[in-house]
Every structure is written in C-alpha cells, then in structure tokens.
Amino acid sequence: MTPKNNILIGIIVGLVLIASYNIEANPLDFVEGFPNLGIILEEILVLENIVDNMKYVPSALLAMLETLQMAFIGTVVGVVIGLPFSMLAARNLNSKFVYAPIRILLAIVRTFPSILWAMLFVIVVGLGPFAGVLAIILYTIGFVTKLQFESIETIDSDPMDAVSSIGVSKFQLIRYVVIPEAASHLLGQMLYMFDYNVRQSSILGIVGAGGIGFFIIQYIKFFEYGKAAVYLFVVLIVVLGIEWISVKIRDKYIVKSQHGMEVTAK
Amino acid sequence: MTRANKTRDSGNETIQMTQNLSFSLISTNKIIQMSNVSTSYDSKNFALEKINLSIDRGTNYAIVGQSGSGKSTLLKLMNGMMVPSSGTIKIDYVSPNMNNKKFKKMMHTIGYIPQSLGLVKNITVLDNILIGALPRLNKIQSFFRKFPEHEVTEAKRIISLVGLTGKENRKAYMLSGGEKRRVAIARALMQKPTILLADEIVSELDHVTAKEIMNLIADAQKRMNLTAIMVHHDMQLALEYANRVAVIKEGHKILEIGVEGDTIVDFQTGDMTTEEIMEMHADDTKK
Numbered sequence: 001m002t003p004k005n006n007i008l009i010g011i012i013v014g015l016v017l018i019a020s021y022n023i024e025a026n027p028l029d030f031v032e033g034f035p036n037l038g039i040i041l042e043e044i045l046v047l048e049n050i051v052d053n054m055k056y057v058p059s060a061l062l063a064m065l066e067t068l069q070m071a072f073i074g075t076v077v078g079v080v081i082g083l084p085f086s087m088l089a090a091r092n093l094n095s096k097f098v099y100a101p102i103r104i105l106l107a108i109v110r111t112f113p114s115i116l117w118a119m120l121f122v123i124v125v126g127l128g129p130f131a132g133v134l135a136i137i138l139y140t141i142g143f144v145t146k147l148q149f150e151s152i153e154t155i156d157s158d159p160m161d162a163v164s165s166i167g168v169s170k171f172q173l174i175r176y177v178v179i180p181e182a183a184s185h186l187l188g189q190m191l192y193m194f195d196y197n198v199r200q201s202s203i204l205g206i207v208g209a210g211g212i213g214f215f216i217i218q219y220i221k222f223f224e225y226g227k228a229a230v231y232l233f234v235v236l237i238v239v240l241g242i243e244w245i246s247v248k249i250r251d252k253y254i255v256k257s258q259h260g261m262e263v264t265a266k
Numbered sequence: 267m268t269r270a271n272k273t274r275d276s277g278n279e280t281i282q283m284t285q286n287l288s289f290s291l292i293s294t295n296k297i298i299q300m301s302n303v304s305t306s307y308d309s310k311n312f313a314l315e316k317i318n319l320s321i322d323r324g325t326n327y328a329i330v331g332q333s334g335s336g337k338s339t340l341l342k343l344m345n346g347m348m349v350p351s352s353g354t355i356k357i358d359y360v361s362p363n364m365n366n367k368k369f370k371k372m373m374h375t376i377g378y379i380p381q382s383l384g385l386v387k388n389i390t391v392l393d394n395i396l397i398g399a400l401p402r403l404n405k406i407q408s409f410f411r412k413f414p415e416h417e418v419t420e421a422k423r424i425i426s427l428v429g430l431t432g433k434e435n436r437k438a439y440m441l442s443g444g445e446k447r448r449v450a451i452a453r454a455l456m457q458k459p460t461i462l463l464a465d466e467i468v469s470e471l472d473h474v475t476a477k478e479i480m481n482l483i484a485d486a487q488k489r490m491n492l493t494a495i496m497v498h499h500d501m502q503l504a505l506e507y508a509n510r511v512a513v514i515k516e517g518h519k520i521l522e523i524g525v526e527g528d529t530i531v532d533f534q535t536g537d538m539t540t541e542e543i544m545e546m547h548a549d550d551t552k553k
Binding site: 156158159160161162163164165166167168169171172175176177180181183184 | 345346347370371372373374376378379380382383384385386387388389393397398400401403405408409411450457
C-alpha cells in the first residue's frame with residue numbers, strides 16, 4: 001500500500017464520517033431500536049394472527065395482479081417507444097448532430113426516479129394505476145434506452161459494413177441487421193426492465209399511483225403489520241417467481257444465442 | 267478442372283493472347299479505372315500510393331499481396347466505403363462516393379464480400395441471402411419484411427446453386443466456415459451484381475473447400491458475365507483462376523500480369539518470367 005493510497009483511503013473514511021454526522025446517523029439508535037422489530041415480528045408470526053390474516057391473500061393477489069399489469073404495460077410500451085430513440089442515440093448509426101441532443105433528452109428523462117414521475121402523473125390524471133403506468137413508461141424510456149444504445153454500439157460492425165455497401169437505406173440496415181444482431185441483448189434488457197418495474201410498481205402506491213404498494217403503506221400507517229406482511233409476502237413470492245422465469249428465458253434464448261449455441265425447442 | 271489445364275495446347279497462343287491484351291489495353295469497355303490513387307488511414311503513412319488500375323468488364327481480376335499491403339483498402343475504394351486522398355476512381359464512369367446518388371444506385375449491383383463475410387449471425391441462411399434483394403423492396407415491403415414471391419424463389423434457386431439446399435432455415439452462426447462463405451457469395455449473387463468484390467474469402471479454408479468456393483465464383487462469373495475482383499494471399503490460387511493479377515506491396519502496385527493458360531505476361535515491365543514472379547512472391551512470403 002503506497003502512501004498515496006493511504007491518503008486516499010483516509011479522505012474517503014473522513015468523508016463518510018462527516019456525511020454520517022451531517023445526516024445524524026447514529027449506530028446506537030439502531031441498537032436501541034432493534035427490539036422494536038421483535039414486537040412487529042411477534043405480531044406477524046403468531047400462529048393465530050397468521051391464520052387470521054390468510055383471508056387477505058386473495059385481495060393481496062388481486063392487488064399484485066394490478067401491479068404486474070402496470071409493470072407489463074409500462075415495460076412493453078416503454079420499450080417500444082424507447083427503441084427508436086435508442087437507434088437515434090447510437091453513435092455507430094448517427095452523426096453527432098443527431099445522437100447528442102437525443103442523449104441529452106434521454107438523460108433528462110432518466111434523472112427522475114419513477115416515484116417522482118408517479119407524483120407528477122397523479123396530479124395530471126388523478127389517483128390510480130394509470131398514473132403509475134405513465135410513470136413506469138417514462139422511467140422505462142429513460143432507463144432502457146441507455147442500455148439499448150450501449151448494446152447497439154457494441155454490435156459487430158462487419159455485417160453493418162457489408163450490408164451498407166449494398167446501398168440499403170438506414171431503416172433497412174436497422175430492420176435487417178441491427179435489430180437481429182442486438183436482439184438477444186434487447187430481449188435480456190426487456191426482461192430486466194420488467195423485473196425492475198414489478199419492484200418499482202410495488203411501491204408506486206405510496207404516492208397513490210395504484211398497485212399493491214397502496215395497501216402496504218395503508219396497513220403500515222395503521223400499525224397493522226400482520227396484514228402488511230401478507231401483502232409483502234405476496235410481493236416476495238411473485239418477484240422470486242419472475243426472477244426464476246427470467247433466468248429460464250435467458251438460459252434458453254439469450255445465453256445460448258450469444259455463445260453461438262444451437263437453440264432448440266424442447 | 268482449372269483453366270491452366272484446359273488451355274495448354276496452342277501454338278498461336280502467344281500471338282492470340284497478345285492481340286487480346288492489345289485490344290484490352292485500348293478498349294473503352296473499362297468498368298474500373300483508377301488513376302494515381304493514394305489513400306491513408308493517418309496523416310503520416312500511405313495505405314496505398316499512386317495506384318493505377320484499369321479493369322475490363324467481365325474480367326476475373328486478382329489482387330495479391332502480403333498482409334497490410336493495402337489489398338483490402340483497394341476494394342474499399344472500389345465500393346465507395348473509402349475515398350481516396352488523391353487521384354481519381356471511376357466505377358463504370360461514376361465516382362464511387364456514398365454522397366453521389368448515381369453511385370448509391372450503382373452500389374445495389376456491386377457485390378462485396380468482406381474477409382469477415384459480414385453475415386448477420388442470428389438470422390437464417392435464407393434471410394441473409396434475401397438481404398441482397400433489399401434495394402429492390404419498397405418501404406412497406408421493407409417494414410413488414412414482405413419479400414415478393416419471385417425474390418424468394420430466386421433466393422432458393424441461388425441457395426441450390428451454391429449447394430446449401432436443405433439449410434435455408436439454419437441460423438448463420440450454426441454453419442461451417444465453408445458454408446458461411448457460400449451464404450456470403452449467395453447474398454452477393456442475389457444482388458444481381460455486375461461487379462463482385464471478394465476479400466480473401468478462401469484464406470482460412472482447407473485446400474479442397476477453397477477450390478470449391480473458387481470454382482463456385484468462377485462459374486457464377488462466367489454465367490452472369492460478372493467482373494470479379496478478388497483479393498488473395500496465395501499467388502498460385504490467383505494465377506489459377508484470374509485473367510489478370512495485380513501484385514501490391516507496401517501500398518504500391520509492383521506488378522500487373524495477364525494470365526492466359528500457362529503463359530504470363532507482365533504489363534508493367536514485360537521482362538519478368540513466370541518463374542521470376544513465383545520466386546519473387548515466394549521471397550515475399552518468407553519475409
């Protein structure tokens with residue numbers, strides 16, 4: 001370890017301590033408050049409460065279905081709208097005069113987290129899942145386009161050069177070379193985005209933008225932790241299920257095609 | 267059977283050949299003309315310097331040279347992917363420039379097979395070949411990927427011609443090296459080309475497969491009266507298939523020879539024998 005590195009580490013540790021002091025982060029508060037978690041768990045894990053709260057499972061599943069629908073619509077519409085922007089933002093397909101302003105626009109869209117977009121759309125279209133869907137669409141456009149144009153820029157330039165030399169149009173080049181070459185990446189990013197949006201949709205209810213989050217925040221506000229736990233448990237199971245399905249799809253269609261392996265339907 | 271074996275006999279061969287060559291020198295039927303062409307990738311070193319080339323329509327032309335000699339650059343200048351820093355190039359009397367509308371239209375009929383082949387690996391053999399027909403599609407057909415029936419039929423005919431029948435629906439990445447080359451050739455033929463540019467497409471193949479591919483191109487060249495311009499590493503292969511061979515060394519054309527049967531004529535100096543050319547190339551290869 002060189003003296004230069006020691007100084008750097010010292011600076012980082014110092015900044016962490018100053019920041020912790022500024023935000024009044026006190027580890028003792030955590031230690032003192034930890035037993036409160038036990039009180040909540042006691043309420044959740046008592047057998048009688050569990051049996052009693054099971055009757056909320058159907059309504060939790062319905063709320064989760066709404067969340068899934070929000071995430072699904074948001075992802076599909078966001079990716080479809082985002083794809084042309086990704087093409088315009090890719091450096092290997094456009095001149096600086098095209099990709100630079102598009103990238104700035106996308107960076108602005110990406111700056112706001114979905115919950116802020118949700119607050120804005122609640123004002124515009126009122127409370128409910130539609131505001132959440134709009135928030136997810138906008139967030140997806142900002143986020144997925146960055147992933148997409150970066151992967152478009154990494155595709156092999158040889159097929160593009162070979163097909164360009166035929167004198168095809170830019171649209172034909174994108175339709176017949178760029179999209180097929182980047183397809184496995186684009187599909188992977190769409191799955192990742194859906195996965196991410198399901199989690200995001202679960203909390204948009206906090207600002208009244210629909211989904212299961214609305215119920216969770218309401219039960220927590222009224223100290224009904226047992227009921228909140230049922231809803232959280234449903235979120236956990238569904239998110240894990242989606243993760244499992246994503247892995248299977250990736251293994252079957254994405255990893256194999258990226259490694260030049262034959263993809264066969266079983 | 268090679269052309270060398272076919273034309274081994276004639277007593278008047280040299281006279282006839284000289285007449286042919288003289289005719290070609292004064293002929294106006296030049297499909298490619300390069301005059302004092304230089305180009306570079308950076309400001310210091312020339313990739314090609316003062317190249318003069320004149321290629322007749324229907325010629326099977328070979329460009330031979332070592333790695334880094336500028337052969338591939340020469341092809342890229344011919345299909346407009348690169349522009350010369352000085353000198354003039356005319357492809358069928360049109361300057362090869364992407365901004366030139368006339369040339370842009372001409373590009374539809376210039377088949378180009380890069381060394382890497384440039385196949386789209388995630389689509390099928392048939393789809394790769396149909397790319398050659400894209401310039402003939404209108405916007406709606408392009409958007410919906412609706413190729414006219416006659417184009418699909420033509421693609422299937424070419425698939426059979428290049429010996430890939432039964433593999434139409436295979437993804438390109440699943441093919442062998444030789445099969446990939448056949449697809450690249452088929453894609454170029456699908457363009458209904460007048461010029462075919464091929465960059466070292468047999469260099470990584472075994473001898474038998476390389477011969478098959480070369481015969482395939484020679485056959486297509488004769489059948490479609492193509493002007494084939496092929497870059498080679500191997501002088502023997504070039505002499506076997508081409509009517510004319512240009513040798514490029516360190517960005518300069520050092521030799522241009524006409525091949526007729528077993529006889530080779532040096533157009534530049536006229537004082538080199540076949541043995542000397544082969545020896546010179548062998549020396550270059552050793553280096």
